Amino acid sequence: MVNWTIILNIAKTHLLTKFKQTAIAALGVTFGIGAYITLVSFMTGLNAMLDDLILNQTPHIHIYNEIEPSKQQPISLYDDFKNSFNVVHSIKPKLSQKKIHNAIPIIHFLNKKEEVKGAIPQIKSQIFYIAGSIEIAGNLTGIQPVEEARLFNFRDYIIQGSPEKLKNTENGILLGSGIAKKMALTLGDKIQISTIKGDVFPLKIVGIYQSGVADIDAIQSFVNLKTVQRILGEAENYITDINVKLFDIDKAFLLSKKIEKQFHLTAIDINTANAQFETGTTIRNLITYAVSITLLIVAGFGIYNILNMLIYEKMNDIAILKAIGFSGKDVQYIFMSQAMIIGIIGGVLGLLIGLIFTNIISTIPFKTDALPTVETYPINFDVWFYVIGIVFAIISTFFAGYLPSQKAKKIDPVKIIRGQ
Numbered sequence: 001m002v003n004w005t006i007i008l009n010i011a012k013t014h015l016l017t018k019f020k021q022t023a024i025a026a027l028g029v030t031f032g033i034g035a036y037i038t039l040v041s042f043m044t045g046l047n048a049m050l051d052d053l054i055l056n057q058t059p060h061i062h063i064y065n066e067i068e069p070s071k072q073q074p075i076s077l078y079d080d081f082k083n084s085f086n087v088v089h090s091i092k093p094k095l096s097q098k099k100i101h102n103a104i105p106i107i108h109f110l111n112k113k114e115e116v117k118g119a120i121p122q123i124k125s126q127i128f129y130i131a132g133s134i135e136i137a138g139n140l141t142g143i144q145p146v147e148e149a150r151l152f153n154f155r156d157y158i159i160q161g162s163p164e165k166l167k168n169t170e171n172g173i174l175l176g177s178g179i180a181k182k183m184a185l186t187l188g189d190k191i192q193i194s195t196i197k198g199d200v201f202p203l204k205i206v207g208i209y210q211s212g213v214a215d216i217d218a219i220q221s222f223v224n225l226k227t228v229q230r231i232l233g234e235a236e237n238y239i240t241d242i243n244v245k246l247f248d249i250d251k252a253f254l255l256s257k258k259i260e261k262q263f264h265l266t267a268i269d270i271n272t273a274n275a276q277f278e279t280g281t282t283i284r285n286l287i288t289y290a291v292s293i294t295l296l297i298v299a300g301f302g303i304y305n306i307l308n309m310l311i312y313e314k315m316n317d318i319a320i321l322k323a324i325g326f327s328g329k330d331v332q333y334i335f336m337s338q339a340m341i342i343g344i345i346g347g348v349l350g351l352l353i354g355l356i357f358t359n360i361i362s363t364i365p366f367k368t369d370a371l372p373t374v375e376t377y378p379i380n381f382d383v384w385f386y387v388i389g390i391v392f393a394i395i396s397t398f399f400a401g402y403l404p405s406q407k408a409k410k411i412d413p414v415k416i417i418r419g420q
Helices: 004-017 019-055 103-111 145-152 163-167 177-182 225-232 249-263 275-313 315-323 328-361 383-410 413-419
Strands: 061-064 116-131 134-143 158-160 172-176 190-195 200-209 220-224 241-246 266-269
Touching: 004 019, 004 328, 019 275, 019 328, 019 383, 061 249, 103 116, 103 241, 116 145, 116 225, 134 145, 134 177, 134 190, 134 225, 145 163, 145 241, 163 172, 163 200, 163 220, 172 177, 172 190, 177 200, 190 225, 200 220, 220 225, 241 249, 249 266, 275 383, 315 328, 328 383
Parallel strands: 134 220, 172 200
Antiparallel strands: 061 241, 061 266, 116 134, 116 190, 116 241, 158 200, 172 220, 190 200
């Protein structure tokens, strides 16, 4: 029967008599776990921020009418040339509209699907911003502002004004920050836009939009769906794009293929549209976790080295313990207990240091034009990082103490005493 009270008392005595070495071992765990918590919280927070910059506004499925050449040219329909190799030069796109046929019924159909969080319409059009005699090319997108804010975090990219203000202003425009700066315009000013047909419309600036991508902010603006329909002289059922947000992004690819097949439209899923970005995210996450795990392993080796040296210094104590009746198992438990005490104390202190450092980092100002809504450095306060940290501290110290304790267990007290 193991008397844990005596074993833990002896372990405590050993640790306190060699307090300097004990403190160094505990600090090795503390700074290993603290560095792990700080690094993984900061890096995953930064990765999430970069992902959000691109993916927040990107629909999980983008549906539109692709303008492309006919897959079957008239010559291939002529029986006399059925078995011939036909070459057609200067193929022109087939006559088709940007408008999605039966867009409103399609939106209602998609919104009834269980996996769909929301499907909303958009109208995209090329325009010119008029500044005196100067015309600057740009893009105008008709949206449902409140729904865009609900599904695609649109509100996060409005640095002045609000989606509600745009919704409630019939002739309002949410102007890109780049074009606003270029034309020296601000909230409440009027701007004239011209369609490619030459029709001119005055609009009131009710907000400033900043995506964080300078090339987009220099041309992009938003108005209400009905406003752009009126500007283009189109009916209320005129819609050029449908953006779909899903509950589970992994279902985007399969659903996009079903939509293409069912409605004969082009449907691009988010992974296809952002394949290069996804690769970059995966690599960044891989580097983050690889460095974090390395920090934990280095801390484990530090504990192993210190406990190994401690056993050699405690040879006489081990011999005496065995001589007065302690078994090899008891001696092993003593040194294992020392390792676990170091691991638990060091691990808890490491979590505390990690929490303090991450809180300090999260208060450091971080301002950039590319990320208008971010004010401080991003930190991911995921509780699982702390669970992983303390579990690894305990496991690593267990194995770091196990191997040296095996040596202590096999020490022959007679040889030690004779040597003295």
